[in-house]
Amino acid sequence: MLISEAYAQAAESGASDAGWANLILLIGIFVIFWLLLIRPQARRAKEHKQMVENLQRGDEVITNGGILGLILNVSESYVVIEIAPNIEVIVYKTSVQTLLPKGTLKSIEPSKGGRQPKKATKSVPAPAQEEVKTSASKDNAPDNTSDSSADESGKPGEKN
Numbered sequence: 001m002l003i004s005e006a007y008a009q010a011a012e013s014g015a016s017d018a019g020w021a022n023l024i025l026l027i028g029i030f031v032i033f034w035l036l037l038i039r040p041q042a043r044r045a046k047e048h049k050q051m052v053e054n055l056q057r058g059d060e061v062i063t064n065g066g067i068l069g070l071i072l073n074v075s076e077s078y079v080v081i082e083i084a085p086n087i088e089v090i091v092y093k094t095s096v097q098t099l100l101p102k103g104t105l106k107s108i109e110p111s112k113g114g115r116q117p118k119k120a121t122k123s124v125p126a127p128a129q130e131e132v133k134t135s136a137s138k139d140n141a142p143d144n145t146s147d148s149s150a151d152e153s154g155k156p157g158e159k160n
Contacts, residue, residue, distance in 0.1 A: 052093050055079060060100040063091055068105060 055061070059071045061081065069081035072088060079096060082088050 051099055052096060055093060055096060055099070060102065060105050061096045062098040062100060064095045064097045067091075068100070068108075070105060 055071060055074050057071055057074060060068070061071060061079075062068050063081070067081070067083055067089065069083040069089070071079055072082050073080040074093070077093060078090050079093050080088055080090050
């Protein structure tokens with residue numbers, strides 16, 4: 001026979017060393033993952049929770065939706081925010097993203113003489129206008145082959 005028989009061999013001691021190395025590598029990856037991702041995220045969540053608990057009337061904030069405003073009232077779960085003069089919104093306390101320094105809103109308010117919005121105008125594209133004019137002039141054009149003429153007043157189609 002050309003193929004020799006293969007027999008199972010006893011496990012060498014190097015295989016058990018590879019098992020420990022894999023375990024140490026796995027633990028090292030978890031430690032790096034914890035240091036770079038889990039710990040900073042937990043720290044940010046703790047800071048946000050503390051900031052939300054310390055919200056008070058008069059604070060200037062930004063919500064998760066990007067709305068800037070001044071806190072008028074704080075309840076257990078909600079905050080009333082004034083986003084413009086006499087315009088108030090009610091949001092969850094947890095949707096407050098950032099606490100701004102005092103006076104920030106006054107420094108970024110737009111000027112009263114800002115640019116005016118353009119008025120929307122509806123227009124028909126040029127080729128369509130020409131097509132409409134040509135078809136209208138063909139359909140509504142007076143038949144000049146008949147006996148219609150204009151009098152001295154300049155009104156066409158009127159007969160004397």
